[in-house]
Amino acid sequence: MNRRIRPTLVALAVSLAAPTLGQQAVNPIHPVFAPLDAAGHPTRAAGAISVERTCGACHDAAYIAAHSRHAGPAVTATCVQCHVDGGALDVRAETLDAEGRLVRAAIRIGAPRAASCGRCHGLISDGAAPVAIPPDYASPGGAPGRTLSLTQGEGAIVAPQRMADSFLDLQGKAKLESPWDVHAAKLVDCVACHYASNNPGRVAERHTALRYLTDDPRRATTAEFLVRPDHRFVEQGCRSCHDALQAHEFLPYRSRHMTVLACQACHVAAPMGLALEMVDATVVTAAGKPVVRYRNASPRPGESLNAATIRPFRPLLVERQEQDGVTRLAPVNTVSRFRWISGATRAEVPPELVARAYLEGNAYAPAVLERFDANHDGRLEESELRLDSRRKADLVAGRLAVLGVVDPVIEGTLDTYPLGHGVPSRDRALRDCSECHSGDSRMSARFVVAGYLPGGTPPRPREGSRVELAGVLTPGEDGSLVLERDREAAPGKLHVLGHSREGLTNTLGFALFVAVFLGVAAHGLVRFVLRKARTRHAHADGGRAYVFGRYERLWHWTMALSGVLLIVSGLEIHSATPRWLIDLPRAVSLHNVFAVLLMLNAFLALFYHLTTRAIRNFIPEPHGFLARALEHMAYQSRGIFFGGPHPTNAPGHKLNPLQQVTYLALLNVLFPLQIVTGLLIWAVGHWPDVATALGGLHYVAPLHNAGSWLFLSFFVLHVYLVTTGRTPTEHLESMITGYQAVDPGEAAPERS
Numbered sequence: 001m002n003r004r005i006r007p008t009l010v011a012l013a014v015s016l017a018a019p020t021l022g023q024q025a026v027n028p029i030h031p032v033f034a035p036l037d038a039a040g041h042p043t044r045a046a047g048a049i050s051v052e053r054t055c056g057a058c059h060d061a062a063y064i065a066a067h068s069r070h071a072g073p074a075v076t077a078t079c080v081q082c083h084v085d086g087g088a089l090d091v092r093a094e095t096l097d098a099e100g101r102l103v104r105a106a107i108r109i110g111a112p113r114a115a116s117c118g119r120c121h122g123l124i125s126d127g128a129a130p131v132a133i134p135p136d137y138a139s140p141g142g143a144p145g146r147t148l149s150l151t152q153g154e155g156a157i158v159a160p161q162r163m164a165d166s167f168l169d170l171q172g173k174a175k176l177e178s179p180w181d182v183h184a185a186k187l188v189d190c191v192a193c194h195y196a197s198n199n200p201g202r203v204a205e206r207h208t209a210l211r212y213l214t215d216d217p218r219r220a221t222t223a224e225f226l227v228r229p230d231h232r233f234v235e236q237g238c239r240s241c242h243d244a245l246q247a248h249e250f251l252p253y254r255s256r257h258m259t260v261l262a263c264q265a266c267h268v269a270a271p272m273g274l275a276l277e278m279v280d281a282t283v284v285t286a287a288g289k290p291v292v293r294y295r296n297a298s299p300r301p302g303e304s305l306n307a308a309t310i311r312p313f314r315p316l317l318v319e320r321q322e323q324d325g326v327t328r329l330a331p332v333n334t335v336s337r338f339r340w341i342s343g344a345t346r347a348e349v350p351p352e353l354v355a356r357a358y359l360e361g362n363a364y365a366p367a368v369l370e371r372f373d374a375n376h377d378g379r380l381e382e383s384e385l386r387l388d389s390r391r392k393a394d395l396v397a398g399r400l401a402v403l404g405v406v407d408p409v410i411e412g413t414l415d416t417y418p419l420g421h422g423v424p425s426r427d428r429a430l431r432d433c434s435e436c437h438s439g440d441s442r443m444s445a446r447f448v449v450a451g452y453l454p455g456g457t458p459p460r461p462r463e464g465s466r467v468e469l470a471g472v473l474t475p476g477e478d479g480s481l482v483l484e485r486d487r488e489a490a491p492g493k494l495h496v497l498g499h500s501r502e503g504l505t506n507t508l509g510f511a512l513f514v515a516v517f518l519g520v521a522a523h524g525l526v527r528f529v530l531r532k533a534r535t536r537h538a539h540a541d542g543g544r545a546y547v548f549g550r551y552e553r554l555w556h557w558t559m560a561l562s563g564v565l566l567i568v569s570g571l572e573i574h575s576a577t578p579r580w581l582i583d584l585p586r587a588v589s590l591h592n593v594f595a596v597l598l599m600l601n602a603f604l605a606l607f608y609h610l611t612t613r614a615i616r617n618f619i620p621e622p623h624g625f626l627a628r629a630l631e632h633m634a635y636q637s638r639g640i641f642f643g644g645p646h647p648t649n650a651p652g653h654k655l656n657p658l659q660q661v662t663y664l665a666l667l668n669v670l671f672p673l674q675i676v677t678g679l680l681i682w683a684v685g686h687w688p689d690v691a692t693a694l695g696g697l698h699y700v701a702p703l704h705n706a707g708s709w710l711f712l713s714f715f716v717l718h719v720y721l722v723t724t725g726r727t728p729t730e731h732l733e734s735m736i737t738g739y740q741a742v743d744p745g746e747a748a749p750e751r752s
Helices: 005-017 051-056 061-066 079-083 114-121 149-154 222-227 254-260 351-358 366-372 390-402 503-529 531-535 550-574 584-611 614-618 625-642 657-686 688-694 700-722 730-737
Strands: 276-280 291-294 316-321 327-342 408-418 447-450 472-475 481-484 544-546 739-741
Touching: 051 061, 051 079, 079 114, 114 149, 149 327, 149 408, 254 327, 254 657, 254 688, 276 447, 327 447, 351 390, 366 390, 390 408, 503 531, 503 625, 503 700, 550 584, 550 700, 550 730, 584 614, 584 657, 614 657, 625 657, 657 688, 657 700, 700 730, 730 739
Parallel strands: 276 327
Antiparallel strands: 276 291, 316 327, 327 408, 447 481, 472 481, 544 739
């Protein structure tokens, strides 16, 4: 293809791919009207039309302006921009009648459509052409208030097309079968969620606050609404249409997830739109524009944004109050903006004036080039075009002062954008539990707020920000600004299984476990070294007695299996690694199943031991208890190493005094502690009221964690003590067969 033709075709394709504004149908019921100027006279000049006078002839323009979030110093959207096809009245000779009124065919007025919102808010396509980034994306202009905040702030693109069909260079594009926005693909328009708060067709506005009224039939009529529509638009959340509890079957504790997590946390977890990281207006490019850094793309100098590879980015998870008044974890993106202001008036220095401070004609001023050009190649690269030293900042401030700016200083602001648009299909929803339930999760991951700080000035969150950033802004090693958060905690002090670390109980529990492990290891090593000495004092064979009945053995092995699987699944839930043996949902399900099995087995065992009076084996005999306990302690500390005679138990008891004390503590303290705290954790996951009453898992989870360490330490000690019989396998064999060796003359323990 001819090289001169190729750029022309590319430019034509991009222009055709810009968000289209499909033509609105002619409104058959709207009265014909004459465009009016500011004095209220009919006008045929498009530039002289006063929207307030023209629309205010029938609608209460003053009321609408006072009840609108689109009318103010920062946002200036007019009725015509939102409600008229193309954003402007079609005033031509052929569209006006003899009295200066618009003919019926020219009145294309209706409810705002997605394309109308897209003129100001971001990339919105009706599907007529593939999605592409417009040429003015980096510095939007045109309509007043056009900021493209939907795409630049959230990384959202609202379009029914597949991502794979767009003109953007997306990472893994060939496999992106999802539409940019599943709602747009299902013909759900912007006004389905953002509508007038007094629209009688959508809301039942109450006129009084009487507590005994459950509904108020008095509401605005359609005629009243058309005269005075309240443009403080409703912001419907996902739950106004979706019942999250009827889906998400794979999630353990669905109620808890839905209570603390915003839907967007998983369904807008990796936006693919070109999102901003920072806008540096303290410097200008050779074209006189501010420097823009993107969060998920790094276009090369002169490269089209449509050709730059766009990656999904990981948003920041913070607590945010949603439309239903509940505070949940929700994803946000931050955009840092830096600009020059006058220190005397706090007024922003006009961009044109900043450009004059840097440029002379179409090139950088010699003084600027000399100060900024670090490699002396005669041009400024991106890494050089930044105020990263006092000398650079002083030079520009001095040049601005010469141009009339009083006391020029740098100001940085931090804008936070909650992610709520551009929801892809469910196949792109986050299903990896380790994204939250692991040590290195989104809950505490460091987040780059700005790639560098112009003049060393950190950005400050704007007053009235809707989102509270939980963390500390700290300088990075590369000059960036990073939001650092507690690595062992979660936003809002939530306790997240697998992520939150119980510092005190973990430290004490691990210390106890290590002490027990080292103790049994040392004890076992001494036994191994002195094994030959024991052979000189071998025990006499006194025969075998049947001491463990079928049910007792079944109870023991059921309890052992439940305990082992509870330990394994508990470690998986508590683990900080993305995956250990099984994934988290299965680990939670397995943990719950065997917890129920353990409780059922414990209840049946209690019933059995009470009804058969076998409970006596666990109750120490008071007479001579201390002497027997000391005798057993002496045996374990010395006699066992040399093959000394094993102390006898109290008559009719299968357990020695040390075992009795241990099992009493185990059955009366540790097991009830684990069962109660485990049930509370389970209840918190199913009933929000329980979570509120307990304050979440802050107190319950550490107690359960402490009990787990105690149980694990007991398990290690118990397994070792199994090997302390006449042979290392004697006790194990007796719990399998039921028979136990006894010394000559020793009474066999009473069988249950």
